[in-house]
Amino acid sequence: MRRVPRQVPPFDTRSPFFRYEALAAGLTDVDLRGERFRRIFQGIYVNFSTPVDVRTRARAALRVMPSGSHISHCTAVELWGGVSPDSSQTHISVVSGSVRSVRQGIKSHLALPGAAIVALGGMPVASPTQAFLELATMGASLVDLVIAGDSLVKSANVGPEDFVSAAKQWRGRGARLARRAARLVRPGVDSPMETRLRLLVVFAGLPEPRINWIIRNDEGGWRLRFDLAYPELKLIIEYDGRQHADSDRQWLRDIGRREELDEMGWRIIVVTSQGIYSEPDATLKRIQKALVERGAVGVPRRLSSEWTRHFSQ
Incomplete structure (x- = not known):
């Protein structure tokens, strides 16, 4: 009985391959060091068209x-x-x-x-x-x-x-x-900075805010949404990554949104990355003060020191 030769799959450089596989397929070390290929790890390469992600x-x-x-x-x-x-x-x-x-x-x-x-x-x-x-x-x-x-x-x-x-x-x-x-862990969180801000508040012993609170219009439709909020106090804690700082359109939209909040009796505290990484103590005092002024019950007069173990002072 005649033996049927085993079918060898074609050499595909779009997937990671070993140097020895490339040499067996007729490529050379000069080829592998050229512009057509990229080294991922020692002895493993891929075609330049494949993103090394x-x-x-x-x-x-x-x-x-x-x-x-x-x-x-x-x-x-x-x-x-x-x-x-x-x-x-x-x-x-x-x-x-x-x-x-x-x-x-x-x-x-x-x-x-x-x-x-x-x-x-x-x-x-x-x-x-x-x-x-x-x-x-x-x-x-x-x-x-x-x-x-x-x-x-x-x-x-x-x-x-x-x-x-x-x-x-x-x-x-x-x-x-x-x-x-x-x-x-909570559902509905949009960004790592939102998590950091929430944890800063929680570790300080302040009440945990609601996540992604939606303010609806009279018909029940979506009107505004915010990262963190105390809806019963009409108090919003918003992280601002400043990614829109140079956009006039976004700047005007933010102004309009905050004026709309003022009309509805909501207060918003905006926190930037500096307020989390460089000045967390000041951020906590702002939030603590706002909670007291909005009539929150059970706000501790002295913040828990646990937050200092997780955030720089």
Whole structure:
């Protein structure tokens, strides 16, 4: 019986490939160092037309690591569309007993027991809640962990209760941090700075504001929406990233919106990045004073010092 030759798939440089694969396909080291290709990690390349983004790096890392590995930690959060702590490395977890390949730009971890892994874009990736737990095990700050959770609720079709449940079941490293952070995750958060501002308020012992409060017109339609609000006090806390500072149209729109709020009896406190990173104490005093002036009940006269453990003074 004549043997049928095995069909070898064509060499596709648009996906990450090893140097030895390129040489076997007829390319040379001179080709790989030229303008047609880019190196992702040591010994791994891709066609210049392929963007070297988080997905491409993740695919390349999986080719390096042993079978059974999965994309994890910060990289998994990013693949789900969330916001992770800053990391220049691609994070991947391997099963116990595997031989890890060491390459600059790749951070390898041992997979957590019972890790929840799902397929995402054809890759094995930690589930959103699993990635959340992985961040806790690597010592992410409480604020960064809540930011990750808030962003994943928005981008990955999970709810705060999913994080609470996963953290409750976890008994390993970072369990206490994960449980605390999970209880602070909220739906409807639009940005990391909104999370930071809310946590600053909460850690100071002030009442937690409502998120993305919508002011409606007489017909019940959408009129105005704000980041954080105490609707019963008609008090709004708004983060202003100043991305529209140079836009006359946006500036005029903001003026009109604030005049409209004045007519309805609402007060707005605008907080910029400086008020969170450089002057958090002053920001808290502004909010505390406004709460008292608007008639809030139970506002502490002395702020909790917990906020100082998470925000610079």
